[in-house]
Amino acid sequence: MTSEITPFRIDVPQADLDDLRARLANTRWPDQPAGAGWRLGAPVGYVRELAEHWRTSFDWRAQEERLNGFPQFTTTIDGTNVHFLHVVSQEPAAAPVLLTHGWPGSIVEFLDVIGPLTDPRAYGGDPADALTVVVPSIPGYGFSGPTPTPDWGPDRIARAFAELMTRLGYPRFGAHGGDWGATISRELAIQFPERLLGIHVTMLPSAVVRSEADLDGLEGPELEKGQRSLAKGTKFSREGTAYAMLQATKPQTLAYGLHDSPAGQLAWIAEKFRSFSNTTEDLIDRDDLLADVSIYWFTQTANSAGRLYAALKGSWGGPGPANTVPTGVAVFPDDIGLPIRTLAERTDKIVHWSEFPSGGHFPALEEPDALIGDIRAFFRALR
Secondary structure, eight states: OOOOOOEOOOOOOOOHHHHHHHHHHHHOOOOOOOTOOTSSSSSHHHHHHHHHHHHOOOOHHHHHHHHHOEEEEEEEEHHHHHHHHEEESSTTTTTEEEEOOOOOGGGGGGGHHHHHOGGGGGGGOOGGEEEEEEOOOOOSSSGGGGSSSSOOHHHHHHHHHHHHHTTTTTSSSEESSHHHHHHHHHHHHOOOOEEEEEEEEOOOGBBBBBGGGGGGGOHHHHHHHHHHHHHHHHHHHSSSOOOHHHHHHHHHHHHHHHHHOHHHHHHHHHHHHHHTTOOSSOOSSSHHHHHHHHHHHHHHHHHHHHHHHHHHOOOOOOOOOOOEEEEEEEEEESSOOOOOOOHHHHHEEEEEEESSSSSSSHHHHHHHHHHHHHHHHHHHHHH
């Protein structure tokens, strides 16, 4: 097995861009019942307008240049390709931190936070807060994919990322993530507690209230938060989990539509960027959204990305091993779940807890300043 790390640049062939535009121009659009709005999914008018912008105005080459402005590399770990950004802070005391995205995200999520985290001095911050960051594409996602086998769940991904940090010369490091990135960060803490400085997450499924029984022992403000958590979780379970069940059970069947139709891939992801943040507004810049969708499209990883759901062992949000690594949680109120500190403390070593007035499932894109400040504060306290 080779441990070679190879420099990487994104360079999508022009033929792929031309093919994308031709497919978008020839999209066969579905009907939509009058007055349906977003109730049945992404409206035709919304997706059609976004697809036209993707076809005629979106500048992939500019996004490529933006992405290539960061040092990128690839390496082979456990038989699969792993792509990552590696931005080394110039501050000598900077701690290394792994930033991991989720689905339907990508490395695009973190582009605006890398600079302030690695070079706070240049952004009006304290240079003592500087971090060196490693931003991988999850195996099966984007420029890491597709994976050659279907068994790349969070546990295996965590082992691959631990090996990645070893190859980069970081025996100890921190981790941050949301969505799958939060699950993978926690897996790192469970499997390699001696190596983790701490983990900072924006999602903790095991701390979300799922039944009335979870409210036992909660009092005062925590009980009120628990009741909101239960209501939010019940609504999401009823209206928002079909995508996960499909990707967890029949991702191959879904893949034919997403792999062959850019409009299908666009609708599948764009709807989640709204619904995961419980909004009817476009809180995320549409070129950031289209850069994210474009990565899935050009790398042909809709299928392997979806397979991560099928590779999950156990139930989503179910009880798991206790986490003894110092853990920080940033709660954004419009995320798909509302974790409760009392529940979190039953399974995790909570040393930092922040609750913000706004923001959803993609805080690095929605509320980057709040997220940057919270990551800095968490790792500052661990030094």
